[in-house]
Amino acid sequence: MLDTALIWFCIYCYAVATILLLTGFVFSKNKLLKIAGFLVLPAFLAHTTLFGMRWVRTGWFPANGELENALTAGWFAIAFTVYLFARNRSTSGVALFTVPATLLLMGYGVMKAPSPLPMEASLKSSWLLIHVLFAQLAFGSYLLVSGFGLLYVLKDRRIRSENAIGFYGRFPALEIIDELMFKFVIYGFIAQAIMIVSGSIWAKELWGSYWGWDPVEVWALVSWLLYGLSIHLRVTLGWRGRRLAWLMIFLLSTVIISYWGINIVVENSKHIFGVVS
Amino acid sequence: MRTNKPSGNSLYKFLKSIRFTTTVLSSLIVVYFLSLLVPQKMLFPTAAQYRAWLGESPLHRLLDALRLTEIYASPLTMFLLGLFFLNLILVAVDRIPVVLRRAYLNGEVPRVDPGLVKESSSTISFMVAAPAGSLADRTGRFFRKRRWGVVTGRVAGTFVAVRNRLSPLGFFLFHGSFILCLLGGLVLTYTRFTGKVAVAEGETLQGRLDTVGAVVKSPLLFRKLPEMLLHVDRIETRYEEGAASDLIIDVDSVIGGVSRKERIRVNEPLTQGAVSLVAQTVGLAPVVVVTAPDGRVVDTAVVKLNVLKGHGDSFALGSRNQYHITVRYFPDYAVYNGAETSRSPEPRNPAFHLVIEKEGAQLYDGTVRLGEEAAMEGFRVAFKELHYCANFQIIREYGQWPLIAGFLLGSLGLIMRLIFYQKRVQLVVEEREGATMVYLLGQAEYFPHSFAGEIAALAADLQHELNGEK
Numbered sequence: 001m002l003d004t005a006l007i008w009f010c011i012y013c014y015a016v017a018t019i020l021l022l023t024g025f026v027f028s029k030n031k032l033l034k035i036a037g038f039l040v041l042p043a044f045l046a047h048t049t050l051f052g053m054r055w056v057r058t059g060w061f062p063a064n065g066e067l068e069n070a071l072t073a074g075w076f077a078i079a080f081t082v083y084l085f086a087r088n089r090s091t092s093g094v095a096l097f098t099v100p101a102t103l104l105l106m107g108y109g110v111m112k113a114p115s116p117l118p119m120e121a122s123l124k125s126s127w128l129l130i131h132v133l134f135a136q137l138a139f140g141s142y143l144l145v146s147g148f149g150l151l152y153v154l155k156d157r158r159i160r161s162e163n164a165i166g167f168y169g170r171f172p173a174l175e176i177i178d179e180l181m182f183k184f185v186i187y188g189f190i191a192q193a194i195m196i197v198s199g200s201i202w203a204k205e206l207w208g209s210y211w212g213w214d215p216v217e218v219w220a221l222v223s224w225l226l227y228g229l230s231i232h233l234r235v236t237l238g239w240r241g242r243r244l245a246w247l248m249i250f251l252l253s254t255v256i257i258s259y260w261g262i263n264i265v266v267e268n269s270k271h272i273f274g275v276v277s
Numbered sequence: 278m279r280t281n282k283p284s285g286n287s288l289y290k291f292l293k294s295i296r297f298t299t300t301v302l303s304s305l306i307v308v309y310f311l312s313l314l315v316p317q318k319m320l321f322p323t324a325a326q327y328r329a330w331l332g333e334s335p336l337h338r339l340l341d342a343l344r345l346t347e348i349y350a351s352p353l354t355m356f357l358l359g360l361f362f363l364n365l366i367l368v369a370v371d372r373i374p375v376v377l378r379r380a381y382l383n384g385e386v387p388r389v390d391p392g393l394v395k396e397s398s399s400t401i402s403f404m405v406a407a408p409a410g411s412l413a414d415r416t417g418r419f420f421r422k423r424r425w426g427v428v429t430g431r432v433a434g435t436f437v438a439v440r441n442r443l444s445p446l447g448f449f450l451f452h453g454s455f456i457l458c459l460l461g462g463l464v465l466t467y468t469r470f471t472g473k474v475a476v477a478e479g480e481t482l483q484g485r486l487d488t489v490g491a492v493v494k495s496p497l498l499f500r501k502l503p504e505m506l507l508h509v510d511r512i513e514t515r516y517e518e519g520a521a522s523d524l525i526i527d528v529d530s531v532i533g534g535v536s537r538k539e540r541i542r543v544n545e546p547l548t549q550g551a552v553s554l555v556a557q558t559v560g561l562a563p564v565v566v567v568t569a570p571d572g573r574v575v576d577t578a579v580v581k582l583n584v585l586k587g588h589g590d591s592f593a594l595g596s597r598n599q600y601h602i603t604v605r606y607f608p609d610y611a612v613y614n615g616a617e618t619s620r621s622p623e624p625r626n627p628a629f630h631l632v633i634e635k636e637g638a639q640l641y642d643g644t645v646r647l648g649e650e651a652a653m654e655g656f657r658v659a660f661k662e663l664h665y666c667a668n669f670q671i672i673r674e675y676g677q678w679p680l681i682a683g684f685l686l687g688s689l690g691l692i693m694r695l696i697f698y699q700k701r702v703q704l705v706v707e708e709r710e711g712a713t714m715v716y717l718l719g720q721a722e723y724f725p726h727s728f729a730g731e732i733a734a735l736a737a738d739l740q741h742e743l744n745g746e747k
Contacts, residue, residue: 118518125544175726182723186695193691197684205544208555208670210465210680213349214320215313222309229302231695235723236295266313268320 006050007067007110013043014103021096025154028167037085037092040099044078051075058119063132065117070109072132073259074102076140080184084144091180093171094147101143108260127202134195135259141188142227142255148181149248156242178240181248182231189227196220207270216271219258226251293367301360308357312348315340319347362459369452379445379699381428381437389435391705394718399729401736405713405743409434409706412713412743416704419742423735425702434707440700443693444722450690457683464676467498468551475581477562477666481508486552486671493670502673503552506531512665514559516623526556526667541667555670560585561606562666563629563647567594570655581666582606585622600640600653605630610646617644629660698722702732715743 017036024032051071054062062068077098085092155168155177171177199217200210211217230247233239239247262269291297318341321327331337344351377383394400405412413436417427420438428437474490476482482489486502496502508529515523526541532549539547546555560583567576582590584606594600609620610628617630626646633641633653640653650657698721705716717739719732 118520119522120520121515121523121543124523127544173726179724179727183727186723190688190691190695194688197688200684201681202544204677205546206555208471208546208553208557208672209469210677211462212319213312213317218309218312222306225302225306229299229306232295232298237299262313268322 003050003053003116004114006046006053007106007114009046010043010050011103011106011110013039013046014099014106017043017095018100018103021099025096030167030170033092033095033170036095036099037089040078040085040095041082044082047071047075047078054116058116060119060124061129061132063128064119064123065109066112067106067109067114068116069132069259070105072136073139074105076136077102077143080140080144081147088172090170090172093151094144097147097150098143122206125202125205127198127205130198131195131202134191134198138188138192138195139255139259141184141191142252145181145184145188146249146252148177148184149245152177152181152245153242153249156245174241178244181245182234185227185231185248189224189231192220192224192227196224212270214270215262215266216258216269219254219262223251223254223258226254289367292364293371297360298364298368301357301364305354305357305361308348308354311345315345315348317346317348358459362456365452365455369449372448376445376448380443381426381439386431387428387437389430389432389437389703389705391432391435391707391716394435394703394705394716397718400716400718401733402714402716403736403740405715405740407713407743409708409713412706412715415743416706416715416739419739420702430703434705436704436706438702438704441693441697442699444697444699445694447690447693447695447697450686451694452690454683454685454687454690457679457686461676461678461680461683464498464679465674468496468676469494469672469674470496470502472671473668474671475560475666475668476507476509477579477581478509478512478664480562480579480666481506483507486673490669490671496673499675503533503550504531505552505671507554509667512559512667514665516621519621521622524556524559524667528554530554551675552671552673555672556667557670558583558585558668560590560666560668562664563660564662564664565592565594566659566661568650568657568659575656579664583668587619594658599635601634602658603632603634607644610644624663627663631658633658695723698724700728700731702735715739 017039020032020036020039023029024036051062054068054071058064062072081092081095081098084094151171152174155165155171156174158168159165159174172180196217199220203212203217204210230239230244230251233247234244263271316330318327321330331341340346348354374383378385381387395402413429416436416438420427423440425438425440426442428439430436470486471493472486472490473493474482483504483506485504487495489505489507506529510527510529511525512527513523513525514521515525524543528539528541528547530537530539530547530549532552535549537547537549541547541554541556543556546553548554560581562579562581565576565578565580566574569575576594578594580592582592582604584590584604585608587605589603589605591601591603594602605617607617607619607626607628607630608622609625611618611620611626617628620626628644628646630644631641631651632639633651635654641651643651645651645660647660647663650659652658700719700721703718703720707714707716717732717736719728719735721728721731
């Protein structure tokens with residue numbers, strides 16, 4: 001009961017915040033962004049309570065079924081956003097990306113599996129925490145990277161078209177956005193590497209081999225290689241600015257496909273666990 | 278004037294270039310992407326299903342002929358992986374001097390150009406009321422206290438302060454980890470034996486690994502396989518709200534001469550040296566008793582059936598295996614709207630739907646509970662006791678240590694290189710018109726703009742320190 005109330009409270013808050021953020025950005029209204037920021041905070045508190053409740057109730061890191069995965073992924077995305085907001089309010093523009101993404105994730109989770117699912121034997125492993133924690137840390141960082149990418153593109157376009165910053169003056173300089181974007185790429189890349197490694201060790205215990213070329217594994221590898229390539233493009237070939245920002249926005253799709261897309265379209269992935277909502 | 282360079286040199290330069298890395302990586306990504314569009318042979322549950330898929334369309338047969346259904350082992354993928362590792366090795370070797378120089382490990386005294394430092398627009402300078410000669414030690418102490426390394430420059434009065442001096446070595450750890458992973462992967466692949474075996478409660482298996490069950494993959498190296506004795510004492514399945522929440526298998530084993538009493542669970546395989554036994558699924562192993570019309574028991578057998586999760590399975594009975602019996606299992610039998618079903622996966626009310634056929638003719642079609650009998654040509658068949666059987670995957674492989682070492686070194690290398698990235702401050706101290714001037718030019722890998730604030734704060738602190746202000 002409390003679960004349901006908290007879930008819907010979060011969804012409504014994130015929905016209203018999304019509307020305010022979109023309106024604020026489209027019509028250059030600073031005030032709306034501020035209100036959105038203050039709406040996200042109570043939603044994040046409710047989200048944290050929900051996340052903690054699920055963890056305490058089952059004794060396992062919330063990663064069982066679509067709703068728990070959505071809750072966890074969204075929690076990391078919003079936690080990063082709130083952290084940035086607390087450190088430097090000028091970076092809170094990433095909320096334009098992270099809040100709607102969390103809203104969509106939670107909506108999808110609620111639609112697929114509204115109530116808690118029993119924990120299947122194959123998920124009961126100490127590796128669950130490590131594997132999923134780093135997977136969600138990576139997802140949260142990459143979501144932020146895309147958020148910064150979007151912010152970069154919007155600000156850059158405003159400067160180019162109007163030769164004035166105006167509304168976008170409240171956000172960091174383009175060079176700083178570029179560096180923040182890269183910082184979170186690095187964070188996500190390392191977290192994803194640990195996710196792949198821990199998943200591989202877990203797979204050995206569960207399925208008997210470190211790597212089985214399962215579609216989810218292949219996409220995780222493809223996505224990691226692409227982010228690795230983007231790091232090389234920046235560090236070695238000097239990619240910067242709009243080109244890199246667009247690439248970062250695009251690369252998020254590879255993570256979304258790996259985490260959620262494959263299990264929707266592929267039937268024979270080992271990563272579809274027994275309890276299906 | 279153009280000069281013709283030897284083509285070998287150009288090829289070498291190309292093979293170690295970042296453009297080549299990008300091309301090979303992009304090609305590998307395309308290949309891996311293709312593997313998601315083309316159904317892969319290994320992902321078909323059975324060989325028969327794969328053959329059926331091949332029969333569906335000429336396109337499927339073409340994909341099979343091109344080996345695109347086994348894309349990860351295809352010559353194209355192997356070729357690309359070969360190029361990738363060649364590039365990796367060439368890049369790593371090529372960068373040895375650069376990395377050593379950046380980590381200040383090549384023995385050279387760094388060259389700091391006082392002119393460049395003083396002229397740079399990013400340089401911070403301040404005046405100190407002390408002779409230049411006395412500042413070297415104090416500046417060194419200041420940086421060392423903050424865990425920066427200090428190297429004296431070639432020109433008098435110049436220094437380089439470095440934070441995370443060894444960070445560039447992370448490059449070798451990360452790129453070397455790929456080599457270790459490749460090595461581990463190759464050893465694993467070529468020494469791997471995979472077999473499958475179903476063992477019922479109370480059953481004992483004994484023999485060489487490749488003789489106790491079905492062989493899935495034979496090793497290409499280290500072909501000699503150890504002997505194994507496996508006795509399954511007990512199998513227990515646990516359920517939670519209709520989901521299989523635990524599987525416990527108590528076994529006695531002797532593998533490679535080592536005797537052990539062990540509990541195997543999902544996620545907790547039995548590992549003895551290079552051999553491991555992974556519990557994959559459980560099946561049923563009922564005791565089937567056949568009684569003759571005069572009441573004599575003519576046959577008793579334990580049959581292993583993969584009938585859990587609603588799957589159907591079959592077995593043969595009779596002196597010439599002339600009776601073909603198809604089984605569907607209902608652990609918690611119920612009939613809803615005329616259809617047979619199970620209320621839960623737990624064995625609360627077990628029942629079997631049996632279809633008995635002989636030479637294509639159906640002799641029986643009905644449902645029996647545990648102990649009840651099904652009649653066929655005067656004989657009666659009953660499932661008397663219900664036991665479980667465990668389906669194990671048996672693996673023998675070597676090479677996990679290079680792989681694990683690769684994993685660890687790779688992660689460590691990434692953290693060293695990308696989180697603890699190098700920050701460097703070039704310092705010039707010189708006396709000018711009776712005063713001592715200190716110039717600082719800060720540089721940080723990856724994040725020069727974010728570093729500007731840090732270097733400004735550092736310069737302010739240094740100024741206070743050198744001027745004796747607190």
